[in-house]
Amino acid sequence: MPGPRASEAERKEQILEAALQVATREGLENLSTRKVAAEAGLSQGLVFFHFESRDTLLLALLGRLLERTAVPQVDSEFLQIAAPAQRLAELLRRDVARFLRERTSVQLFFDYWVMGAHNPPVRDLIRQALAKYRKAYEPIAEAMALDRKERLPALNPQGLTAVMVSLIQGCAVQAVIDPDGFDLDQFTSTAEDLLDLLK
CATH class of the missing domain: 1.10.357 (Tetracycline Repressor; domain 2)
Structure with a gap:
């Protein structure tokens, strides 16, 4: 399910929040684009549209985490x-x-x-x-x-x-x-x- 229409920034935020929930609950080693998509209520293809790979998603999540903790x-x-x-x-x-x-x-x-x-x-x-x-x-x-x-x-x-x-x-x-x-x-x-x- 692609989910309701949202801007690119809103969709990225939704995916990153879902990634944070999965990583917090299951650890980074168990984070997958499939789990993130399910957590966000989106298709895995939409996750890949915004983050071209699991590694890209992991780096974006780290950047977000550092914005919160390294200031x-x-x-x-x-x-x-x-x-x-x-x-x-x-x-x-x-x-x-x-x-x-x-x-x-x-x-x-x-x-x-x-x-x-x-x-x-x-x-x-x-x-x-x-x-x-x-x-x-x-x-x-x-x-x-x-x-x-x-x-x-x-x-x-x-x-x-x-x-x-x-x-x-x-x-x-x-x-x-x-x-x-x-x-x-x-x-x-x-x-x-x-x-x-x-x-």
Whole structure:
């Protein structure tokens, strides 16, 4: 069944949402265009019309997933925090809290991470997303390095950014593997204590 008429963008969105549901429920290894078509209530031919292969669909789904998960949570309230260390701690708290809320998305991202070990296009998309994510942290890390310039002249903003992103990724792993053993409040207060040591 082709389904009711829809614009190309709406149909692609419908297919990607169906792919997300199938991948979340059954894992990436079990995602097929046939299952996605059934989930979306569309013909398999229509799925192939919009996504020429399973690999194309998988890459599009990864792109969508990265749009949701690889962007730090910055808003006007966050921008009002004056002290760089407090800004950094708050951004860490927000991102880790989001990953705890979105465990299924994080789990799916890790499935892609494993796939990326043997799939260069997947690896390249993940690499680009991580670079973009680190870039979003850099202004805060630069402010922190400037704020601590006298006491810590060698504090490197790019290095600090890499450490912060690694902390977040490590917390995301814990959120997926052992959600009951990970305490967000404990993480936040410990991160603040560590940042205080840079004073």
